[in-house]
Amino acid sequence: MLVDPVLVTGGCGFVGSRVCARLVADGHDVIILDNLTRGAPANLPAAVVEQVRIVEGDIRDADGLAHCLATYRPRTVLHLAALHFIPACNADPRRAIDINVTGTQALCDGCAAVGTVEAIVFASSAAVYAASEMPLHEGSALGPMDIYGHTKLWNEQQAALFHRRTGIAVGIARLFNQFGPGETNAHLIPAIIEQVQAGGPLRLGNLASKRDYLYTDDAARGLIALAAVCREHGSLTCNFGSERAVDGWHLVRLIEQLHGSSLVVTQDPARMRPADTPVILSDCTRAHELLGWHAETTLEHGLAAVFAHPRAR
Secondary structure (H helix, E strand, O other), rough: OOOEEEEEEEOOOOOHHHHHHHHHOOOOEEEEEEEOOOOOOHHOOOHHEEEOOOOOOOOOOOOOOOHHHHHHHOOOEEEEEOOOOOOHHHHHHHHHHHHHHHHHHHHHHHHHOOOOOOOEEEEEHHHHHHOOOEEEEEOOOOOOHHHHHHHHHHHHHHHHHHHHOOEEEEEEEEOOEEEEEOOOOOHHHHHHHHHHOOOOOEEOOOOOEEEEEEEEEHHHHHHHHHHHHHHOOEEEEEEEOOOOOOEEEHHHHHHHHOOOOOEEEEOOOOHHHOOOOOOOOOOOOOHHHHHOOOOOHHHHHHHHHHHOOOOOO
């Protein structure tokens, strides 16, 4: 079990809100630090909002971050705040680096100074891996293809330096493509569903690439489990994915079944990415063996929940 209190950066966001809801259900004292640009308290269940403390602040604000840490003195930190949407990162690489790298360094410095933090989990990404047709395990070759992936790899290097400098335990969670109800960015699954619900043909980008889709509640369980177990290892990196890769056409057909009628798809050049890895598939053996974690929600079951609530309020 984790030790109270727990600070969650980006705790009002897509995955962060699920993490906070689970922590509250488990009886933890939860503090959220979020600048509320993408996340919002409305993403949290009403009963959870009443039980957490929300601090509106930016991880790049070192003074504000230090004040939050000194006030609440967390013993565990789950760091999810970041610029995640790859098109937004590509459009403004300097901003992506500022938020994801400079912000993470400010958090590391603040946690080292406060003297209470025992473990930090950093939300990384499968985007750190080099392209491969084989399932990706934690020892697979690294080689990001975009600025987002580079910022996440730099975060992992920052975490390693932080651990060596301070001795504080760190967990690196390499999350594969998360999906679930209440998405805060225009990723493929909510984009398809929103266009279906609006009517007319679907305008989509490359549907041939295969991705490993992980339901947000499963991601939340993994992050929390890693926060507990990384203490035993000092530093621990784990993949979190479904270990199943499907292409965009398969998603369209599954959503077509939920919709109940045929869908027409046209390719939109504006939605094509300059670089797109053909296949991303996880091997989560380490998480199975060390954390006892497995993805529990199937793609089909998860899509039904997303169909009812594709985007955040």
